[in-house]
Amino acid sequence: MAIGEIAVGLGIAFGAFTRLAALGGMVLSLSLWLTVSWGAEPWFTSADLVYLFAFTPLLLHGAGATPSLDAWFARAREQHPGTAEDRTRRVLVGGGLGLLGAVLLGAGALFRGDKRRGTVVQPSQPAPTPTANGPVLLKTSQVPVGGAATASADGETVWVLQLARGQFTAYDARCPHQGCAVQFRSAADGFACPCHQSAFDSAGNVTRGPATSGLTPVKVVSDGENVHLS
Numbered sequence: 001m002a003i004g005e006i007a008v009g010l011g012i013a014f015g016a017f018t019r020l021a022a023l024g025g026m027v028l029s030l031s032l033w034l035t036v037s038w039g040a041e042p043w044f045t046s047a048d049l050v051y052l053f054a055f056t057p058l059l060l061h062g063a064g065a066t067p068s069l070d071a072w073f074a075r076a077r078e079q080h081p082g083t084a085e086d087r088t089r090r091v092l093v094g095g096g097l098g099l100l101g102a103v104l105l106g107a108g109a110l111f112r113g114d115k116r117r118g119t120v121v122q123p124s125q126p127a128p129t130p131t132a133n134g135p136v137l138l139k140t141s142q143v144p145v146g147g148a149a150t151a152s153a154d155g156e157t158v159w160v161l162q163l164a165r166g167q168f169t170a171y172d173a174r175c176p177h178q179g180c181a182v183q184f185r186s187a188a189d190g191f192a193c194p195c196h197q198s199a200f201d202s203a204g205n206v207t208r209g210p211a212t213s214g215l216t217p218v219k220v221v222s223d224g225e226n227v228h229l230s
């Protein structure tokens with residue numbers, strides 16, 4: 001999915017194989033709409049539906065006369081009508097390099113996600129013994145009792161909660177629906193997502209869709225002075 005999105009983005013941004021990129025974007029948007037955002041409430045907040053139809057002009061008309069690689073290819077065809085084979089070779093080599101670049105970018109994004117997921121709780125793995133040797137997220141005094149504060153873990157925002165004095169829990173701030181940053185409201189009201197109004201209790205469980213799963217827990221431990229990743 002990541003590789004497809006990057007390829008579509010590059011195609012649209014540079015106007016290369018615009019109709020094909022638009023078709024790819026429509027397929028991606030349609031699949032996201034039918035899966036991830038199908039249950040969005042209200043229904044018109046399902047952004048994928050808008051993206052799906054927003055690609056239509058590009059699918060029907062391509063990049064047109066705008067500055068684009070497609071227009072450049074068309075001009076080259078007109079100016080050098082006898083070099084079709086060279087041109088085809090160049091287009092194939094360029095397309096192949098573009099695809100390779102998209103694959104590398106997508107693989108890099110996936111690898112980064114895997115690396116980050118290494119810091120969160122994996123339910124299928126045995127629970128590690130908490131230690132206070134991990135990186136410090138913040139001082140315990142920065143987290144109000146009965147409240148929460150944000151911290152950064154591997155460049156991603158994490159909510160650290162202290163619902164009872166000295167007992168810390170933490171959750172990835174990214175909404176499991178489409179990745180917006182959730183906001184902590186209170187211990188009683190939990191978290192809310194500003195994008196499509198998903199809600200979660202303060203234990204991270206989903207209480208209102210369109211999200212279908214809870215917030216991702218992040219394992220933390222306190223040494224009394226600091227809260228660490230464990």
Ligand code: FES
Pocket residue numbers: 175176177178179180193194195196197198209210211
């Ligand atoms: S991103 Fe859609 S509800 Fe959070």
